[in-house]
Amino acid sequence: MPQLRLALAQIDVTVGDLAGNAAAVLDRTREAAAGGAHLVAFPEMAITGYPPEDLVFRDSFRAASRATVEQLAAELAAAGLGDVAVVVGYLDEDGGPHKAATLYLDEQSGPRNAAAFLLGGQVVATYFKHHLPNFGVFDEARYFVRGNRFTVVRHLGVDIALTICEDIWQDGGPFAVAGQVGVGLVLNINGSPYERNKDDVRLHLIQRRAREAGAAVAYVNMVGAQDELVFDGDSIVVGADGTLIGRAPQYVEQLYYVDLDLPAAAELRPPTIDRMRVEHHDTRLAAVAPYAAVSPAVAPRIGDEAEIWGALVLGTRDYVRKNGFRSVVFGMSGGIDSSVVAAIAADAIGGENVYGVSMPSDYSSEHSKSDAADLAGRIGANYRVVPIAPMVAEFVESLKLTGLAEENVQARVRGTTLMALSNAEGHLVLAPGNKSELAVGYSTIYGDAVGGFAPIKDVPKTLVWQLARWRNATASARGETPPIPPNSIDKPPSAELRPGQLDTDSLPDYAVLDAILGRYVDGDAGLVDIVADGYDPDLVARIARMVDAAEWKRRQYPLGPKISFKSFGRDRRLPVSNRWRETV
């Protein structure tokens, strides 16, 4: 059986940075060649970054993507790397100006989510993604024309098929074709965003596809974050019978090497599926001389909290970095939300780049100031105190404010203060809102909602506490100072906008709230079904009304990393003007 050393390059690329991304491919290929790899596989759209969104509609961008791939092939050869096969994702267009993508199977011209096989200074073969996800955060039917050709490259004695991301999620797709055609290896390149528990699904899916294809499958995924999406790596290789051969860690940029013994290329049988065309390329390079294979490491699975924390940290770090910031600023209230945001930020960019501001009002408790100072000390953050009473007093007096209007002015004076410090000192403002409060609108728009990024906007309140305890326990286990003041975890949550205020004055216990929200928001459940699960009908109806009424505020909320099945943002698109009310 021919041998092949694969290097799966789970790397962090940046949307739009075509030159930088191509340079990363070149560097990693050089490193892989030094490591003895015969083929290096890079993620989906590694040249353009993923998802490029409406950049796809610019002729100049599409032309640049294609030109970058052709130039990359030449540069690889010029660098003496022409005999290492490189598979890389990019944006292509096979002919003609852009037309709006439709769902029709019939071949048409238009932008393509493409994979190129580079060798000897040439683009030897291309593959166009067959299955275009158009649900959740994905709008690929907006951007791409689907491919309908099946691409096989015979290289070093092995028939290697190319596929992209969503292709692996569909029965009867190119993996079924691979099974009918007969190949030795199927490559699957990905820009697959993290969501909770998705990694548990991936392995089973890849095993199923390997059996469908009757071939080994190598799955490579990007690492890094783009706006609200976090790509977690977790590259996987399985044998033709579905046996797990190797698995790379999550959130770590690396070349993951796997030595495979693969069946020798057979003659291709004719395709048997309607409208599919097999495109066969032959590099005319014979199998490599036998060499001593190395067993790949199988990265251990990490726990649920570690996985989520990793997503939040990487999501925050990459947003800061890719938008040209070096530091962040936010209000440190001593509460659990801002404390967890602080710990995430410190893990992402270092405590020395975190600027905490305590902004006490007349209603702030003593512990809110002492806990905030304690937090800043634990994570090594910069810390200052800006009392808001003088500014608030001017508003209250000038406008004769009382009640909710007075409460909100406090939050908005804090928001204005943070934005002023951002303007003056160049920090990115982080918004500390959690998913539960975003859901029910328990936040002040233009107040605590200001910021460019919201690290925990997809984390329900109960999970915020759970993560805090986990992060502290992890620190203790390592002999480090737990970052989050225990008092911030244990005290009852309060917005402190009026004397003695507690969240529970207007909200149910968070365990109950999160259970209802999980059903209504993440599950799109009807109210009758939620009530049938044992929740109070009046409470369920009240919570649903709060969620619906807060839609306008969520539309104006900063981006934050998606960790759940359904995050607020592009993942959940509900009308603001909406009179749908269910009876219970």
Place this chain on the structure above:
Amino acid sequence: MPQLRLALAQIDVTVGDLAGNAAAVLDRTREAAAGGAHLVAFPEMAITGYPPEDLVFRDSFRAASRATVEQLAAELAAAGLGDVAVVVGYLDEDGGPHKAATLYLDEQSGPRNAAAFLLGGQVVATYFKHHLPNFGVFDEARYFVRGNRFTVVRHLGVDIALTICEDIWQDGGPFAVAGQVGVGLVLNINGSPYERNKDDVRLHLIQRRAREAGAAVAYVNMVGAQDELVFDGDSIVVGADGTLIGRAPQYVEQLYYVDLDLPAAAELRPPTIDRMRVEHHDTRLAAVAPYAAVSPAVAPRIGDEAEIWGALVLGTRDYVRKNGFRSVVFGMSGGIDSSVVAAIAADAIGGENVYGVSMPSDYSSEHSKSDAADLAGRIGANYRVVPIAPMVAEFVESLKLTGLAEENVQARVRGTTLMALSNAEGHLVLAPGNKSELAVGYSTIYGDAVGGFAPIKDVPKTLVWQLARWRNATASARGETPPIPPNSIDKPPSAELRPGQLDTDSLPDYAVLDAILGRYVDGDAGLVDIVADGYDPDLVARIARMVDAAEWKRRQYPLGPKISFKSFGRDRRLPVSNRWRETV
């Protein structure tokens, strides 16, 4: 030839208000019956409102939509209206009890953008939209499974085919099938959002489809607004040869009557297109006795400015109304933007429901106060003055602010003031930003950008002036007081955030800016192509960088009515983290 009196019901429905929308269908059908109509056609998704977005994913919502249509059929019959045919759009799912009867082998089950033909208390026939738009503001591939059946109802001696919206934009779609099958009339029900110059395209398109179908075409469109979309009506009827028979006005809710002489139903010929099935229903009602037809009025075309103004006024009115507000508040600066917003708001909900706030700072000119007061007087708005100097001074002193940070604090104190008045008095806050300043980020987030709705966010600055002059001239021509102070139109624009500041300090002349932005934003043009049109390379590059850098602010900007080919919002989806930079 059989006669038929159609009533095209261009009505304003509300997303989610299924009971209210069905009641409107019943009321309008009663009115149409009194007017002698034989068939009343309602818009696309008139039962659910359009677009319902992710409400489609709720089982409870889909079930309610279907149940509402069935109940409506029964209620129409109970009201003595069972002999009037009603065609109405709704959300269906063929996963229910009728699944076996309606599902074809190559069809998936799932949510449908559907039209029902109601008669005699029954749903006589259904049609599922074939062509699902998934570009611009449309995400229909996210929501619906496309139909592949062609539905014909033989009624009163005429074969009537059903189609929905986007079906009319595609060559070779159901209109081509109609031509091969042979029908007397094709109904096309729409939720077609307004954009500039679209009405000029519509008529030609409908004429082309009529010739393709060899049949008269009746096109009915909704009137009203839903979040950022405005539906302008403009219902149209053409003969089989494409001759314009009747055209309803834009922006006016009404029953538009047309008497047609239509060819008698022939036997259906067999279908000739792959995967298409003709579904034929016969109401077994013979042609009506001859009656005296009435010539339909053809509504005159209105000018470009009148059309745009109509969209902005209706968009604002419906957002206010459908979100439960009665009044609006915003800063009256004496500048052109807030003055035009004031005139729109006064036209939308009456000047007595408009609350203007002059918020002078130390840098405000005398004319900014006098022009604002003049404006309020002209439109009959409520008006007050809230000096911001005391609040600004506290921030500046407390935080030692200078430069941009000090400028922005002024805008944010104003934003906080408006939100406080909204909280205290219950007004909706309007944001007065125009498209040019949103494009280049020439606005202060959480400052002048606060609000629930932004009436002119899709109007470039040069068009703001043009609309102001047009609106004043219209008033003068009617013998009314022009709403906008001439001085607000004529003076050079300034944000007045520092002494003597003018927009032209940091921006080119707006005519040049808008020309560049039209190409870069609306046209997705590459910088090289813009420069080739005669613009300064450095300026083009600088403007493009400003547009890209302001993406994060636009994401947090309020909704506003779409009037252009490409509006900021769901229409234009660009990454925030984006390193794409073109060289010029």
